[in-house]
Amino acid sequence: MAQPTDRELVDKALGGDAEAFGLLVRRHQKRIFRLAFHLVRSAAEAEDVTQETFVRAYQALGRFDGRSEPFTWLYRIAVNLSLNTIRARKPTRDATSSDDPRVESLLRETRLTFGGDPATASQQKQLATALCDGIDALSDTLRTTLILVCIDGVPHEEASKILGCPEGTVAWRVHEARRKLREYLAGRGFGGEAV
Structure with a gap:
């Protein structure tokens, strides 16, 4: 049996299938975290951004218009949340530590x-x-x-x-x-x- 596409998962989630959205999360969670981590440079903040990305995506499922791929939509949410996190910080940032x-x-x-x-x-x-x-x-x-x-x-x-x-x-x-x-x-x- 073939794996459902991201669009099929979104359609199923819109129909009330919570497991379909869960599969979408598992499919993209690591990439969203990696993107957020590179942007915010903090594992804890990247975890928060990742979680909030999927919460916001779930809340906005009805507004997903399908003009782009679901992962593109998720990335856009993650980028915006990461940039908001960066802007909310105090302006000082230490140099990269050796254990980064x-x-x-x-x-x-x-x-x-x-x-x-x-x-x-x-x-x-x-x-x-x-x-x-x-x-x-x-x-x-x-x-x-x-x-x-x-x-x-x-x-x-x-x-x-x-x-x-x-x-x-x-x-x-x-x-x-x-x-x-x-x-x-x-x-x-x-x-x-x-x-």
């Missing part, structure tokens, strides 16, 4: 390439920390677009729907974010080839 899970995630990807050389591992950790700091230094708009497209792998067409802007704007934001990251890394002694 984002750093470990970046390092996991490079360990396969560079092996176990301690000197290389140390350099890669410094680069990963600087990269996270550089991403954090971007404006909310550039950071959100970069995370959606480059980290989460959302195609430009879907990102434009999630962010409510033309595809060309998404492409420009990604280009600009990468340019700023290269400058940031170069200012800290790293070559811009990492971005």
